[in-house]
Amino acid sequence: MRKQFALAAIVVTFIVIAFATLSPLSFRPPVIFTVNTDRFLAFAGLVTLVVIAYPRRLRYALIASFVLPAALEMMQALSPTRHADLADVLIKSAGGVIGCFVGLLVVTMGRRIRRRIEQKNSRRRMQLFMATAKTTELAVQSRMIQSIHFSPTDGKLLLRFSDGRDGLFEGVSRAAAEAMATAKSPGQFYLEEFKPRFQRVA
Structure with a gap:
């Protein structure tokens, strides 16, 4: 238009x-x-x-x-x-x-x-997510990803990257969240498997 x-x-x-x-x-x-x-x-x-x-x-x-x-x-x-x-x-x-x-x-x-x-708007959505959602922090060892916060009730996942950025994704299954957390290279798994598959909302 x-x-x-x-x-x-x-x-x-x-x-x-x-x-x-x-x-x-x-x-x-x-x-x-x-x-x-x-x-x-x-x-x-x-x-x-x-x-x-x-x-x-x-x-x-x-x-x-x-x-x-x-x-x-x-x-x-x-x-x-x-x-x-x-x-x-x-x-x-x-x-x-x-x-x-x-x-x-x-x-x-x-x-x-x-x-x-x-x-x-992205920061507001992430703050609201962290304040209201019941999340589980998954242990992860990665130079790229600092922490993974997963909400099994609504399938949302918050990634905190080592460079200070955050990413909020929706429609994530527990299996996908755990697969990234336990991957040999979580950062590579995120780039090649997770990011193309799930929608980022913030």
């Missing part, structure tokens, strides 16, 4: 830019700030939306920041009331480049915020 909304915003923004660039002067939208400022902000906004919607296509967005303004300016040569100008291309391209950086900044900040929220 978000991607569809972003795509719709990109299409609408591009249509507005194309109309303002290629339409006769009598139909051109009114200037909001200055002509050059409006051009810069229009392409900055367009490319920002593209990068936010498709962050893995940053390279293509950067290329489009130069190709699209040049193509639109060349198309202006076909209009009797408009003319192509290299300065306009440079201004619009600069806006596109800035849009790439702004979009990348928004994406990066968004990921960090989501990660912090997920970590906070």
Whole structure:
């Protein structure tokens, strides 16, 4: 849904830019700030939306920041009331480049915020689990895993790793929990057998 909304915003923004660039002067939208400022902000906004919607296509967005303004300016040569100008291309391209950086900044900040929220929710779920669940601590000897706490009533298992991380899994059977605790290499068992099989919820 978000991607569809972003795509719709990109299409609408591009249509507005194309109309303002290629339409006769009598139909051109009114200037909001200055002509050059409006051009810069229009392409900055367009490319920002593209990068936010498709962050893995940053390279293509950067290329489009130069190709699209040049193509639109060349198309202006076909209009009797408009003319192509290299300065306009440079201004619009600069806006596109800035849009790439702004979009990348928004994406990066968004990921960090989501990660912090997920970590906070994860800690809350683990604290609630330790406070309410009747767990059994299974003895384990591992450099990777510090302790294993298993709740047989609901099949949840809390792993405390040696590096300070925690992992909460659900749908775990007692046999699987004991198999990891008694494995020759519990860390390797976790990576190869346990982690791919059971769902991590926190």
